[in-house]
Amino acid sequence: MNLDRAVGLFAGTMVLLSVVLTLWVSPHFVWLTVFIGLNLMQSALTGFCPAAIVFRHLGVPAGCAFS
Template sequence: MKNRIVRAVAGIFIMISLLLAVYVDQNWLWMTAFVGVNLFQSSITKWCLLEDILKKLNIKD
């Protein structure tokens, strides 16, 4: 369950930042890059802040 939530949140953030980049300002693409870098970092270090937050909220795997 946690894994699905993390993927959904990442996908939502990417879609929102792309929409903001198209309709508001291209600088919102930095948010897309930030999410991508965090996904890459979590694949290397096996640590994700959102997973820690979900663990504290008692969301089960």
């Protein structure tokens, strides 16, 4: 698995987790979904992704988007 796929998998997992938490724990967890969406948007516009930095330090090989 390369860095691009790892970041996508992580983002999708976090979105689904935030939806589950919103439905079953508290409606305020919708703000986690908003934060994830905003982070995805700024990553697409700027190329800066904190999750990619963490995964790179964990040794995940680089892909095309985050080289």
